[in-house]
Amino acid sequence: MTETFLGLPATAPPGVGHLRGDEPFPVAARRALADPQLRRNLRHATGTIRAKSSAVISEVPDWPELRAAGRAIKSDTMARLPELLEQLEAAVTAAGGTVHWATDAVEANRIVTDLVRATGADRVMKVKSMATQEIGLNEALEAAGIEPVETDLAELIVQLGRDRPSHILVPAIHRNRAEIREVFLREMPGVDPALTDEPAALAAAARRHLRATFLSTKVAVSGANFAVAETGTLAVVESEGNGRMCLTLPETLITVMGIEKVIPTWDDLGVFLQLLPRASTGERMNPYTSMWTGVTPGDGPQQVHLVLLDNGRSAVLADEVGRQVLHCIRCSACLNVCPVYERTGGHAYGSVYPGPIGAVLSPQLTGVADNASLPYASSLCGACFDACPVMIDIPSVLVHLRARHVAERRAAHRMPSAEAVAMAAAAYTMDHPRLYAAAQRAAGLGRIAGRALPPPLNGWTASRDMPAAPPQTFRQWWSERRRDDRP
Amino acid sequence: MIARDVTLARLRAALAAAPPTPVRHRPGHRRQGELPPGDPELVDLLAERLTDYRAQVYRATGAAVADTVAGILAAEGATAVVVPPGLPADWRPGGIEVVVDDDLSADRLAELDAVVTAAAVAVAETGTIVLDAAADQGRRIISLLPDRHVCVVRPEQVVATVPEALARLTPGHPLTWISGPSATSDIELNRVEGVHGPRRLHVVLTDG
Ligand code: SF4
Numbered sequence: 146m147t148e149t150f151l152g153l154p155a156t157a158p159p160g161v162g163h164l165r166g167d168e169p170f171p172v173a174a175r176r177a178l179a180d181p182q183l184r185r186n187l188r189h190a191t192g193t194i195r196a197k198s199s200a201v202i203s204e205v206p207d208w209p210e211l212r213a214a215g216r217a218i219k220s221d222t223m224a225r226l227p228e229l230l231e232q233l234e235a236a237v238t239a240a241g242g243t244v245h246w247a248t249d250a251v252e253a254n255r256i257v258t259d260l261v262r263a264t265g266a267d268r269v270m271k272v273k274s275m276a277t278q279e280i281g282l283n284e285a286l287e288a289a290g291i292e293p294v295e296t297d298l299a300e301l302i303v304q305l306g307r308d309r310p311s312h313i314l315v316p317a318i319h320r321n322r323a324e325i326r327e328v329f330l331r332e333m334p335g336v337d338p339a340l341t342d343e344p345a346a347l348a349a350a351a352r353r354h355l356r357a358t359f360l361s362t363k364v365a366v367s368g369a370n371f372a373v374a375e376t377g378t379l380a381v382v383e384s385e386g387n388g389r390m391c392l393t394l395p396e397t398l399i400t401v402m403g404i405e406k407v408i409p410t411w412d413d414l415g416v417f418l419q420l421l422p423r424a425s426t427g428e429r430m431n432p433y434t435s436m437w438t439g440v441t442p443g444d445g446p447q448q449v450h451l452v453l454l455d456n457g458r459s460a461v462l463a464d465e466v467g468r469q470v471l472h473c474i475r476c477s478a479c480l481n482v483c484p485v486y487e488r489t490g491g492h493a494y495g496s497v498y499p500g501p502i503g504a505v506l507s508p509q510l511t512g513v514a515d516n517a518s519l520p521y522a523s524s525l526c527g528a529c530f531d532a533c534p535v536m537i538d539i540p541s542v543l544v545h546l547r548a549r550h551v552a553e554r555r556a557a558h559r560m561p562s563a564e565a566v567a568m569a570a571a572a573y574t575m576d577h578p579r580l581y582a583a584a585q586r587a588a589g590l591g592r593i594a595g596r597a598l599p600p601p602l603n604g605w606t607a608s609r610d611m612p613a614a615p616p617q618t619f620r621q622w623w624s625e626r627r628r629d630d631r632p
Numbered sequence: 633m634i635a636r637d638v639t640l641a642r643l644r645a646a647l648a649a650a651p652p653t654p655v656r657h658r659p660g661h662r663r664q665g666e667l668p669p670g671d672p673e674l675v676d677l678l679a680e681r682l683t684d685y686r687a688q689v690y691r692a693t694g695a696a697v698a699d700t701v702a703g704i705l706a707a708e709g710a711t712a713v714v715v716p717p718g719l720p721a722d723w724r725p726g727g728i729e730v731v732v733d734d735d736l737s738a739d740r741l742a743e744l745d746a747v748v749t750a751a752a753v754a755v756a757e758t759g760t761i762v763l764d765a766a767a768d769q770g771r772r773i774i775s776l777l778p779d780r781h782v783c784v785v786r787p788e789q790v791v792a793t794v795p796e797a798l799a800r801l802t803p804g805h806p807l808t809w810i811s812g813p814s815a816t817s818d819i820e821l822n823r824v825e826g827v828h829g830p831r832r833l834h835v836v837l838t839d840g
Contacts, residue, residue, distance in 0.1 A: 150640065151637075151638050151641060151815060152641035152642055153642065153645055154642045154645055154646040154649075172775050186820075188813045189820060190820050190821040191821075191823060193821045194817075194819065194821045197821075204757075206662060207662040210659055210660060210661040210662070211661050213659040214659045214660075214661045216660055217655050217657065217658055218658065220652065220655040221654075221656060222645070222657040223652060224652040224654055224655060226647070226655070227640045227641050227647070227831065230639075230640070230643075230835055240804065245635075246636040246639050247635055247637050248639055248641075248642075252635055258749035277839050296828075297818070298816045298818040298827060302818070308780070314817075315821060317818060318821070321820060322819055322820060325819060341820045344816075344820070344822060345824050346821040347819055348816055348826055348827045349822050349826065350769040351827060351828075352826070352827055352828055355828065356742075356828075357783040359828070360738050360739060360742060365826065368732050373803065377827075378803045378804075378805065379733075382816075384814070384815050384827070385814055385815070385816045385817050385818075385827035385828050385829065386776065386814040386818060386827055386828035386829025386830075387827070387828045389772070389776050389808065389828075389829055390776065390828055390829075392772075393772045393773050393776055394738060394776075403642070404639070411798060411803050412798065412799075413658075413797060415663070415793075415794050415795035416661065418794050418798075418809075419794050422758075426817045426821075426823075427697040428685075428811070428817075428823070429681065429685075429753070429757070429758040429759060430758035430759065430760045430794075430809065430811035431811065431815070432810065432812050432813070432814055432829070433808065433810060433811075433829060434687075434807075434808075434809035434811065435772075435806075435807070435808055435809075435829070436803075436806065436808075436809075437806050437807075438803060438804045439803075441765070441805070441806050444765055444771045444772055444773075444806055445771075445772055445773075445806060453639070454642075454741070455639045455642065459639065459642035459643050459646050459737070460646070460647075461647035462643060462646035462647065463645070463648070463649050463650065463789045465650035465652075465755070465780070467716035468646075468650075468652075478825050494806050524665065524767060554826075565705070596817050600679075
């Protein structure tokens with residue numbers, strides 16, 4: 146709302162939240178690649194999940210039809226997003242809930258902080274939510290003197306370890322059991338010093354640690370996986386029961402939800418409840434799914450709020466090719482199959498949205514210029530597209546964003562037109578991996594030798610304000626890593 | 633109010649800039665299983681899928697539910713159990729202190745060892761039971777704080793698929809879908825049972 150006209154799609158503002166990294170992807174990725182423990186942890190975890198997921202997907206006779214249905218429902222949703230949000234608002238309000246709208250992270254943080262303040266609480270418990278990570282809600286609450294307590298096991302590991310999340314579903318995926326034990330021994334007050342690194346023992350320690358918090362905290366903040374426009378029902382899909390605790394025990398519940406999470410009908414929910422658990426944790430069904438519709442007298446929170454968050458989503462919706470990224474149900478299947486993610490981990494992507502989905506979502510939320518290296522953080526192998534339960538064509542969006550980056554620079558007169566043409570040609574070749582590999586190698590060699598490439602790529606190498614090409618290109622080190630990594 | 637108008641105007645402008653093709657059609661997918669609700673094979677499948685996710689499964693005739701429940705609670709060493717006000721009287725276990733939920737406080741509920749509830753519907757293919765807070769299931773909190781949950785399911789409540797279950801449920805009710813005991817996949821992506829929700833889930837399948 147600051148620098149734009151009312152009504153023009155706007156990107157997420159800088160300076161708040163976690164959508165922009167401190168450094169470009171290739172720089173951060175190189176550091177991650179120097180950490181062999183990280184790579185072992187990731188390879189082990191993503192290998193486990195891939196095997197589980199493909200086993201339970203093979204049990205479903207109509208998986209391709211379900212994916213097509215998921216895509217159709219989301220396309221329908223995006224085409225009617227404004228009216229569906231109004232319908233959702235009316236249904237939630239009729240059921241006794243209160244709906245708030247936030248154009249960006251700053252507004253959302255202010256709304257939540259004010260709501261918590263109004264209750265007089267100085268602590269809130271949180272069930273894992275990508276939206277609140279995206280807007281940096283914890284930092285905003287802390288600045289207002291309110292303590293946010295993460296209750297999801299992985300989030301707790303990250304919070305206690307003063308770490309950053311590195312995966313959508315399992316934010317502590319970069320930690321193995323021995324490292325988690327270390328964090329608990331160091332940071333968990335009153336923990337049994339004889340704690341072992343058995344996963345069951347670690348889970349039990351978290352149970353003991355959070356029990357009193359659940360019973361005594363008056364306000365909870367959640368996200369939502371789905372919101373049904375026709376009924377006003379919100380759904381949270383989880384495993385541990387911390388979600389149920391947060392959604393049931395407090396007096397006040399505040400849910401922060403990206404506007405793209407709305408779905409039209411109750412019946413549509415059936416498609417996503419089948420797609421999400423099998424694609425994400427590789428289970429037929431996750432242990433717990435909670436659904437609530439406004440306030441139920443005598444059962445659960447009696448003050449129920451829903452904050453609808455734009456924060457750049459309207460800008461994504463404005464891009465005809467890129468808008469399909471709003472279909473994402475945050476299952477993280479694309480991370481788990483991505484050969485680049487498996488080696489670099491999530492931190493290298495800078496934003497809270499790592500992996501293939503992050504490479505196409507973050508640059509659209511912030512504007513491509515602010516995350517310019519992310520659309521290149523991919524080998525375009527296509528595994529993410531195949532794995533995606535709602536059939537988002539991530540490789541095509543990556544190529545599109547590369548071209549958009551070039552076009553935006555040209556429009557801003559930051560690059561002579563010939564070079565823009567060359568980079569657009571390069572973007573095309575990036576869609577064709579062999580051509581791309583050859584062109585990148587040639588570009589690297591061209592720089593070193595001070596020689597121009599033949600047209601149309603000569604504009605690229607001759608450029609003076611080209612971002613300095615690393616001596617070794619992403620694709621080269623990438624294919625070398627692949628060789629190195631082979632067991 | 634201004635943020636609402638701005639957001640809606642932005643979204644309308646975004647769509648106007650590149651109008652999408654309307655998609656009102658939903659591609660077909662499988663809504664119903666091959667077996668009708670309550671079919672014995674379906675109940676067997678539910679039992680198998682529940683067991684696969686570490687729930688304990690028992691079979692009991694309608695007349696033997698109370699004894700079966702009492703046996704489970706005794707084996708668990710439970711001494712006090714909470715039940716919702718509408719739990720059928722002939723399901724109430726004997727030989728143990730039975731506390732009927734009457735707006736019990738969270739602290740009181742947390743002291744109780746176990747809860748016995750009915751269910752609204754069960755999904756065989758996914759091994760899921762769904763509670764809808766009806767009088768025989770009670771407030772959400774009573775099936776959350778006690779560490780052991782005993783859930784009694786009648787055969788006609790067992791459907792094959794998730795869409796069949798949704799069609800039977802009323803959206804306005806608070807719904808809890810339960811597939812096995814509390815678990816986490818957060819440590820090296822392996823499923824480990826027993827975090828914040830009930831660590832033991834016992835499902836009694838009745839014959840009518
Ligand atoms: S893009 Fe697809 S695969 Fe990746 S997290 Fe989103 S829904 Fe899952």
